[in-house]
Amino acid sequence: MKKIGILGGVGWASTLDYYRGICAGSWQRQIKNGAKTHSGPLPCPRITIESVNQAETRSLRGRPGEEDSWAAFDAVFRNALLVLQTAGCDFAVIASNTPHARLHAIRQGVEMPVLSIFDATAQVVAKTKAASALVIGTRVTMQARNYAEVLAPYGIRANPTLPPAEIAEAQSMIDEDFHGGASATARTRLLRFCQKHASAGEAVILACTELPLAFPDHIDEPSFEAAGVLFINPSAAHVAAALDLAEKETEGQAPA
Template sequence: MKKIGILGGVGWASTVDYYRAIAEGAGRFFAERGHGSPLPIPPMTIESVTQAKTRALRGTPGDEESWAAFDVVFRDALLTLEKAGCDFAIIASNTPHARLHAIRQGVSLPILSIFDETARATAATGATQALVLGTMVTMQARNYAETLSTHGITANDTLPDSEIAEMQAMVDEDFYGGASNRARTRLLEFCNAHAEPGTAILLACTELPLAFPEHLDAVSFEAKGHLFINPSAAHVAAALREALQDERAAQPG
């Protein structure tokens, strides 16, 4: 198995869930192939950054230089994973992916992009319209819209700044450290107000899927009349495919 590097801490709850999902997914893989207990999981190293620090270092959209200190924190974390002997890395957060083009400079370790995996998962549902929900950085950036467009999907990026700020507040107040019933209600109210019928709603903050524990490992699912895409689950599935590549080849099916 390949060794996975997880860059986590933004925030800690989703980092825990990434580890759990990878471990359980690997367990299912080997159980289905008749492997006895204890079921193997890929070797992993987690490098956890401090969210309070990275939040304070966020730059201004369109001003590359203002993001330099933010980029360095994540680049150094990836270099630590590289030195730890990881074969590839995943960043267990949507927000830093908006800076992936800069963060990965000088890093030779392959990094699986959450944008690419989410776009493929969204396209697989047949949806042609998407609503991207997440932090202010994620919603203001064009990364998801541009990646989705290569699959013939238009992202709804017309929300006013006040609504984007409301979503950021929701993440900070209701989802940090997990998700309460209030968080789920507040999220669904936002979806009801902004998602047209047939829209794929991207839960593009790794804490947001925690509002739907019954669907936590589903890449796509329906709930309360909406179609949701879970970028975290798509990302984890890609990491498992990469980590278990040799085992799949050795044990067809």
Template sequence: MKKLGIVGGTGPESTIDYYQSIIAKYQEKRGTKEELPELLINSINMYRIFELLENDRTEELVDYLAEAVNSLERAGAEFAVIAANTPHIVFEEIQQKVKIPMISIIEETVSKAHEAGLEKIGLLGTKFTMENDFFKIPFTEKQKDVFVPTDSEQAYIHEKIVEELENGIVNPDTKKEYLAIVSRMIDRHGIEGIILGCTEFPMIFKPEDLSIPQLNTTEIHVDKIVETIFDE
């Protein structure tokens, strides 16, 4: 069994979801409720990440996240993940600064979209995820088209992530508007699936809510994490 290190707190709600989901899937794979995976969580400051991104202090962001991973390695982690989508904006730079392997939430989501045969895909996330290309490029390299909401829709989505979802608040009006945004993206672009590119989105999006497949990045990431724990 490999010992996992999680960079969490990115935000806190999704870190809890990761922890609970990893345990559930691990126990399912083991076939017993009397086993638990050994893992480490380094809970860092999500708001510092946002501040560094807002001010284009990319090198500081890389150093901050790399040190979080290195702390996990010193504590005994054999591989690591960042329990959020937005910090993956500097994933490659972080991997170059750490010794233990890391699992990319984006790489695993691309694989899942390919497996599902999706070619035109919508992307929701923080403004950093939607505005930048770090999530889109791996899809376009696989000849898949990625579409994001309009600027005003992006602003609304980001605001509600920061003010509500990151604080564990699920507002029915926010959910209604989120679903309306996806519906408009289906009409505008003919998207065949939607990437839930914020690990808090499972709080608000449920599988039965939409007529198109949802790529739940948290679930996709956790599946690969549990698989890796069992790798020899």
């Protein structure tokens, strides 16, 4: 299997979930394929984690539409990816939605592939047959149009940018109830936000990697229903895409 790099720390709780999801997912796939016929551990992909400081990256966020204002933010993530590349990772995933809005700039000068959470999520949404999607995430994610752009080729509409007060409400919810894992009130607050903004039959994209932690029973499911809402879990979709690539044989390489 290929070596995976995880760029984490934004935040640490979802970084743990990515590591767990990759390792557990690898085992589950092998067991499903009949590999567990002997005692002892099954192989997992080799993984290197480079964790950045979320307090620093938050302070370095730029301004919408002002490309130069993001230079310092981009540099932190680019340098972290270069560390993973130097560590021999065959490809990397960024265990956070927010920096993906800057992926076009962050991966400049990085030779190894960096899997997009947007592409992985769009494929899952398309399978649900939903006609539209509500994107819930940080201020950066909700102000950007990345999800709208990747969903459009599938004929799926993404919500227009919500009013500033509603975006601030989502950011506040993440800051107060999800940094460090889902709080006791996190699920209730999230469902209340969905009831307020999601239309009937609309897919709700949990576009902050901490948000799926409110649904531990569905943590490894790319799509699931809870409280009458169709949810999309980008973290699970991203992890599945990473496992697919890790298991894919390099041209000319024999299976491990």
